[in-house]
Amino acid sequence: MATYRYSKSQELFRRAAGVIPGGIYGHFSPAPLVPPSAYPFYTARAEGSRFWDVDGNVFIDYMCAYGPMVMGYGAAHVEEAAAAQRRLGDSTTGAAPVMVELAELLVDIMPAADWAFFAKNGADVTNFAVMIARDATGRDKIVMIDGGYHGTAGWMQAPGHHGVSEEDQRHVVRIPWNDVPAFEAVLDQYPGDVAGFIATPYHIPTFADSQMPADGYWEKIQALCRRHNVVLIVDDIRHGFRLDMAGSSAYFGFTPDLTCLCKAMANGYPISALVGCEALKSTAARVFHTGSYWFQAVPMAAARANLVKMGEINAPQVMLTRGALLLDAMVNIARGYGYELKVTGVPSMPYVRITNDESLMLHQDWCAECTRRGAYFTPHHNWFISAAHTDADIQRTLEIVDEAFKAVRAKYGSAFQS
Template identity: 90%
Template sequence: MSTYRYPKRQELFRRAAGVIPGGIYGHFSPATLVPPSAYPFFTARAEGARFWDVDGNTFIDYMCAYGPMVMGYGAPHVEEAAEAQRRLADCTTGAAPVMVDLAELLVDMMPAADWAFFAKNGADVVNFAIMIARDATGRDKIVMIEGAYHGTTGWMQGPGHHGVIEADQHQVIRIPWNDVPAFEAVLDRHHGDVAAFISTPYHIPAFADSQMPAEGYWEKIQALCRRHNVVLIVDDIRHGFRLDMAGSSAYFGFSPDLTCLGNAMANGYPISALVGCEALKSTAARVFHTGSYWFQAVPMAAAKANLVKMGEINAPQVMLTRGALLFDAMVNIATTYGYDLKVSGVPSMPYLRIADDESLMLHQDWCAEGTRRGAYFTPHHNWFISAAHTDADIQQTLEIVDEAFKAIKGKNLPIEC
């Protein structure tokens, strides 16, 4: 199996670095791809579960645009709905009727939704959720989980990040995941000051295994929030519609006051949503939060068509089943080469790591070898699978996985020492 080369990528990146900070910034920055030499930086075209880079190499995509692609690039049901809406109107004066359809759909689908509000990015609705919680409670403090990601606004980023000032952190208290006593201690210490508890449905730190909720965790967190009048916010932006169409809180059996949604909603069209309980609807109506493009009708039409289709095929179940097949088979292949491949989280968005390799270099190298052969694997972030990954994609991926293990075995990297 030959491995990919990226000469055109190099030339394009050289031009990009001349006119764009960092060349490519944020989560697509080559700095997040280790080693960068193994990865394509630019996508020329995408279809189904695959994309093509500027050098003409094809990749089976296990990052799915870092979450938004859920039903396949260019999925006809989404593109047709988007195109039909585009012919009518998109960014106009006045909201489109499809906004009401989409809100009704979410309210019908999700037990935690009595109303819905739309924006563009996940961080928009996380910020809105925090504003609502503060306005509803008259309190300032936010409790979040150490190592959690909720976007890049100052308060959401950990201390020490560039451009984040100390004051951004003043009202934020971080506690470990799965630590109910730590939350109780915060509620005691800051009695009457905590506006909200915010967390993802299960913990997805970068550079570390995903961690599921301990038995009874969410029940206890919910009970504490209710007892202390703290608004319970679930950041379901990454997990949402990859565990359950009714929301990840339904999957884990609890009832948040506010749920932030985004990534998988519209199969790549820019839209996010905050859904919430009746008791917070009037607060949500009076907190001013908006944006120039938040009423765009095309992403709303795309989201409506996408969510309906995902519900019809039970897309989360399709991804969970297909992912379980793939990742179980990968673990077996790893064993035949003498490696212990750890898979954590759910199979629709798992985190993978080769065990007994604290340096993570072996795992990085294995991901790089897979990517160079056409299966896009990143080493330090959870992966994603979509409902568009076919049996043929999975079969080809397993062949690449085998070759990638063979390649690292041949190099005698640190684990062998």
């Protein structure tokens, strides 16, 4: 099987480095998430579960644009709804009726939603959620999970990151995941000053295994929040609609006060949402938060059509089942070559790691070998499965996985084998 080359990607990257800070910034940046020589940087086009890079290589995409692609690139139900709305208007003076329809839909499908508010990016709504928590309680402190990611504003980033001041972090308290006593200790340490608790439905650190909630974790966190009048915020931006159409809190059986949604809502159209409980509706109405494009109607029409379709086919279940099929087979193939492939998180957004080499170099190499053959896997971030990944995609991926293990086995010999 010939492996891919990326000369046009690399040439574009060289040009980009001259005019764009870092060439490519953020999570699309090659370092530190992928070894640059093994990955394409620029996409020429995309369709269904696949994308084609500027060198003409085709990839079965297991990063799904880092989450937004959920029903396949260019999915007809989304594109038709978007095109119909575009003919009527997109960014206009005055909101479009579809905004009300989308809010009604979210209130309909999500038990934790009595109202909905729309923005563009995930961080727009995690920030709004925190402002609402502070205004509703008259308190300052926000409790979050060590290693949790909620966006790039100063309070969300880890202390010490470039451009983050001590003042940004002054009211943020970080505790370990799954540590209820640590939350109790914070409530004791700052009596009457904790405004909100924010966390993802399960923990998804980069460069580390995903961690599910321990038995009773969310129940206990919810009870503590209610007892101490702390606003419970779930950041469902990455997990949302990949576990359950009713929200990931429904999957885990608890009821947050505020839920942040984004990536899978509109199959790639730019929209995020904050949904919340009745008690916080008037606070949400008085906290000023808006943006130049937050009323764009095309992404709202795309989101509405997409969520309806996802509900019709129970897309989260489709993705969970397909993901499990793929991952179980991959684990078996790995075992045949003497490697252990550890899968954490749910099968629709798994974190996968070869455990034989703790430095993660072997794992990084293996992901690169898969990518060079057409199954796009990144080594240190969770992957995403979409409802557009077909049986044929899975079959082809398993052939690639086998070839890639053969390649790393040839390279490393019996080193690292169990």
